[in-house]
Amino acid sequence: MKSLTIRDLSKTYFDAYAGAHVNAVRDVSLDVPAGEFVSVVGPSGCGKSTILNMVAGFIPPSSGEIRVGDRSVTGPGPDRGVVFQSFALFPWKTVLENVAFGPKMRGVARPERERIAREFLDLAGLGAAAGRYPNELSGGMQQRVGVARALANEPDVLLMDEPFASVDAQTRMTLQEELTRIWQERRPTVLFITHDVPEAVFLANRVVVLSKGRVLADVEVPLPRPRRWDPLVASDDFKDLSNKVLQLVRSA
Amino acid sequence: MNPALKAWSFYARATKRWPALGALVPFIPVVALWWIVAAAGFFPRAFFPSPADVIRSFGDLVYKGILPEYLEDSVTRLAVGAAAGMAIGIPLGLLVGLSWKAHAALWPPLLFFQAIGDIAWLPILLIWFGFGLATMTFVIVYTVLFPVVLNTVLGVRSVPVELHRAALSLGASRPRILWEVVIPGALPNIITGLRNGLGYGWRALIAAEMIVGTSGVGFLMFDARRAGSVVEIVLGMIVLGILWYVVDAWVLAPIERATGERWGLVTR
Numbered sequence: 001m002k003s004l005t006i007r008d009l010s011k012t013y014f015d016a017y018a019g020a021h022v023n024a025v026r027d028v029s030l031d032v033p034a035g036e037f038v039s040v041v042g043p044s045g046c047g048k049s050t051i052l053n054m055v056a057g058f059i060p061p062s063s064g065e066i067r068v069g070d071r072s073v074t075g076p077g078p079d080r081g082v083v084f085q086s087f088a089l090f091p092w093k094t095v096l097e098n099v100a101f102g103p104k105m106r107g108v109a110r111p112e113r114e115r116i117a118r119e120f121l122d123l124a125g126l127g128a129a130a131g132r133y134p135n136e137l138s139g140g141m142q143q144r145v146g147v148a149r150a151l152a153n154e155p156d157v158l159l160m161d162e163p164f165a166s167v168d169a170q171t172r173m174t175l176q177e178e179l180t181r182i183w184q185e186r187r188p189t190v191l192f193i194t195h196d197v198p199e200a201v202f203l204a205n206r207v208v209v210l211s212k213g214r215v216l217a218d219v220e221v222p223l224p225r226p227r228r229w230d231p232l233v234a235s236d237d238f239k240d241l242s243n244k245v246l247q248l249v250r251s252a
Numbered sequence: 253m254n255p256a257l258k259a260w261s262f263y264a265r266a267t268k269r270w271p272a273l274g275a276l277v278p279f280i281p282v283v284a285l286w287w288i289v290a291a292a293g294f295f296p297r298a299f300f301p302s303p304a305d306v307i308r309s310f311g312d313l314v315y316k317g318i319l320p321e322y323l324e325d326s327v328t329r330l331a332v333g334a335a336a337g338m339a340i341g342i343p344l345g346l347l348v349g350l351s352w353k354a355h356a357a358l359w360p361p362l363l364f365f366q367a368i369g370d371i372a373w374l375p376i377l378l379i380w381f382g383f384g385l386a387t388m389t390f391v392i393v394y395t396v397l398f399p400v401v402l403n404t405v406l407g408v409r410s411v412p413v414e415l416h417r418a419a420l421s422l423g424a425s426r427p428r429i430l431w432e433v434v435i436p437g438a439l440p441n442i443i444t445g446l447r448n449g450l451g452y453g454w455r456a457l458i459a460a461e462m463i464v465g466t467s468g469v470g471f472l473m474f475d476a477r478r479a480g481s482v483v484e485i486v487l488g489m490i491v492l493g494i495l496w497y498v499v500d501a502w503v504l505a506p507i508e509r510a511t512g513e514r515w516g517l518v519t520r
Contacts, residue, residue, distance in 0.1 A: 159421075
């Protein structure tokens with residue numbers, strides 16, 4: 001696990017429909033120390049997904065720098081695992097083959113990469129689904145596969161782009177609890193993008209509030225771990241923190 | 253339960269058990285109608301043969317070895333032409349689908365030449381290559397090629413950008429993405445292109461055989477016209493229909509069940 005450093009990151013693009021240049025991200029600087037979980041929260045259009053896409057290397061920044069450890073990011077790479085809102089599983093591969101995909105690209109032999117895949121499937125509570133195709137699974141199970149697939153490749157940084165936004169509310173809470181458990185077991189460096197304030201607070205060590213492409217606030221979350229929804233929703237600390245962040249987002 | 257519903261549920265169970273039954277039973281009314289019209293004697297038998305006449309002619313032509321030989325000729329031509337059409341069409345479609353430069357350079361000519369349908373080439377092909385195999389092969393390859401290319405391009409374009417991104421962030425190189433993501437993602441469309449291409453190719457082949465005329469089912473039918481044998485013409489038509497049904501049910505449909513339908517990319 002390595003740290004993620006973002007320095008003076010900006011993204012300007014030309015909006016053909018509006019006929020104008022749009023500053024989606026302006027001079028954002030952000031540090032995620034190794035093994036820390038940071039949530040980025042903000043309303044739609046605040047630039048949070050643009051930041052993640054630049055960190056992942058999917059789109060080039062207009063200016064600024066992104067570093068993983070001491071290496072500069074110039075494009076997509078296996079050092080940054082990505083979990084997508086749309087899951088982005090390969091429909092023509094079984095669950096096991098999906099999770100084994102990263103190791104396969106590294107040239108890991110079949111028995112070893114299947115062992116790795118089974119280990120991470122078990123971590124995500126999916127051992128029984130190994131031989132099935134993604135379209136045979138529920139949304140919640142598909143996203144468990146998405147998380148297992150990203151982790152099985154042992155990235156330095158895990159990037160999550162509203163990963164639980166398209167599953168139902170009950171499943172979402174289960175997935176959030178599982179993610180905190182997995183994070184505690186493995187301690188990956190995580191950059192988690194969401195518009196859901198309680199989710200951001202529940203998961204993270206720090207919540208960064210974004211507004212109109214700028215960092216508005218950086219809030220520490222000193223809640224004890226392991227975290228579970230049942231005690232937390234009733235606790236004053238959680239409510240106070242959530243309210244504080246919600247006020248910041250709403251003022252944005 | 254009323255009798256009609258009972259009969260229907262019996263039929264549904266029977267066809268589930270013997271799928272061939274489901275392919276044959278719907279033709280019973282068609283053949284029955286044909287039989288009645290022929291037996292009623294509205295038309296002279298030489299003009300409008302009955303099913304029995306066609307079956308007799310079938311036995312006769314099989315016995316003489318003409319039908320099996322011509323059928324083999326036609327099917328071999330189609331198979332060779334389709335294989336060549338796919339060998340050119342799929343890589344070309346992948347290239348045009350993936351590269352903007354290739355798209356800019358090749359798309360307009362592709363649309364242009366697609367419009368000049370198979371048979372429109374025959375006059376010039378007959379001058380260039382004469383009445384022979386080269387002409388027929390060109391027509392089939394040409395006909396199979398365009399649906400395969402255009403559908404492959406569509407298939408490549410229909411692979412969600414997230415899947416490219418997921419593969420890249422899992423460490424896949426461009427060539428591996430082609431093999432692991434682009435080709436399987438485009439496969440349902442490629443099969444659709446192949447299905448269309450084979451359908452058009454089969455028709456073009458019969459037309460070419462009629463004009464080029466050395467052997468094949470198309471030649472059989474056109475030759476029968478010269479001899480005034482309606483029964484052989486009808487037999488040729490039936491053979492065409494059956495053959496297509498067999499190709500569809502035994503080759504294309506199983507591929508579709510094992511790929512796009514299994515993966516949830518195509519609704520059953």
